[in-house]
Amino acid sequence: MSPKTLYDKIWDAHLVDEAEDGTCLLYIDRHLVHEVTSPQAFEGLRMNNRTVRAPDKTIAVPDHNVPTTLDRADAATMTEDSRIQVEALDRNAKDFGIHYYPVSDVRQGIVHIVGPEQGWTLPGMTVVCGDSHTATHGAFGALAHGIGTSEVEHVLATQTLIQKKSKNMKVEITGQLAPGVTAKDITLSVIGRTGTAGGTGYVIEYCGEAIRSLSMEGRMTVCNMAIEGGARAGLIAPDEKTFAYCMGRPHAPKGAQWEAAMAWWKTLFSDEDAHWDKVVTIRGEDIAPVVTWGTSPEDVLPITASVPAPEDFKDGKVDAAKRSLEYMGLKAGTPLDQIEIDTVFIGSCTNGRIEDLRAAAAILKGRKVKDGMRAMVVPGSGLVRAQAEEEGLADIFREAGFEWRLAGCSMCLAMNPDQLAPGERCAATSNRNFEGRQGRGGRTHLMSPAMAAAAAVTGRLTDVRELMSEEAVG
Amino acid sequence: MEKFEKLTGVAAPLDMINVDTDMIIPKQFLKTIKRSGLGVNLFDEMRYLSDGSENPDFVLNKPAYRNAEILVAGDNFGCGSSREHAPWAILDFGIRCVIAPSFADIFFNNCFKNGILPIPLPQEQVDILMKDAEKGENARMTVDLEKQEITTSDGEVIPFEVDSFRKHCLLNGLDDIGLTLEKGAAIDSFEAGAGQSRPWV
């Protein structure tokens, strides 16, 4: 048998049909649904008298526009149109009999955090969701990608997706990360290197020692942003860490089924001589704590650098950089760590997991948010929130002056009232710094949770290593 | 879905790279539970000033381009989120064809599902079309899907590639779901097999 990549293996295991021109029908093991991209899909089913083919493989949770303030149980905190979407999801989940975690459920949270947490996401699966950051689930060695609403309807009706196979790309991060450097710095640095279109047409497999050393949380952070690099999906081969994470989760297999699953999962890796269409290698030691300076996730630089000039770029990027700098209100040559900020947002499906909160709290312990700043932590799920309370992290955040919120997407896309005002500048742990992403005219700098915490303390973009104790650095 | 066969119309030039889905349709307009009505908010933040009035400098507000049916844009068009509201807004405005050097994957897919034809072309050819589009409303371009050809206002012909299955669906206005449901037996037998080999799924 010819050698295969991990992507090839998962693809082959889910192929229902292949037409002569290479158009394939791929079977979908898990379909995650949220309130914003699904109403039109359910409406389409109703209009055509269709049903959900596999409700037991379909999971729904409202996350994108639910309020995250502590008073959200009071429906009045939601705007009329948001309420309509959430109520539509409540009703659709009930009418079509799919698994549902309503706002009142402690397990509610961002769909990409809830899926793995509840054991819905497992190695070797195909996972889709009407949300581009579905790539997150690739951390488990699952082929996971975002789809549009028409495709949501297609999967609901047929449990399959029409697809053409992507090419194979390998991103290898060798060696070890330096202290203060995290999964977020890896994934941003890769995009900084390849550009936001560098992965277009590919499925990326991340590998190498630095990736293996990451926890499952860190791996999810890396895969989460594969889409920001243009890739259809990001993957990491499952290993002992993956199995340990999955074991005992509510919807993970048990007993003999667990054994059978493990036997297959252990075959899920890229064969030695597998063919790669593109390879990128980065030394873990060369990755620094980074921040974004512009309005594209590829606008990445080490925190020790300065704001670039448009002339530093080529072709269409010159104009794009000019526009970015204008939008961001930045002057070329300004050291990045002199840029003052107004707001700090810690959360999102990129960095809203327990490890992220621990990393931020480690920096904040015994420190205070700089006067006059707004800082908030929005845990990725109700269970992350509960665990952080139990570990005492919530107290550290509150004592430092952070708002301690309920779970949801919140200021990652600012569909709920958590938004930046025009010109307001934010240190954010989310994944997109597009114009207006966090509110019209709002300015976003992406970074790791530890870097965001450091920025909260100093009131400017900050090299987290300045605030790390001797012990932690050493 | 409406068929796409041959389209002759005004092309609007949007000479920007990395036009993302937040620019195409900002999130405050995602709260709808319908597919229609998003056209007025297409490119909202570039199209309107903060007081809500039209920005006269934005291409789609210029008299020549208010009825554009084709959009010519820069590299990596449609990057960002999976929101199908982006193609819905484009379609609702009246644009049925987008031409760019490259497209983000999900957006590209979403276009076909809504009767919009996205055409990736080499940069040099996009440059030619961009120039043609800049001539204004008398410069009508023709996009012929059957022949896979774009004809500029001066009669220059530029061929393009399109996936044969997608072309078939667009030409005939076919609904994907209906087509897939015809393969129900194949799905049944796949499910039966997978139920044996991977029962935990």
Ligand code: SF4
């Ligand atoms: S946290 Fe942000 S990126 Fe993640 S699913 Fe929510 S809106 Fe999308």
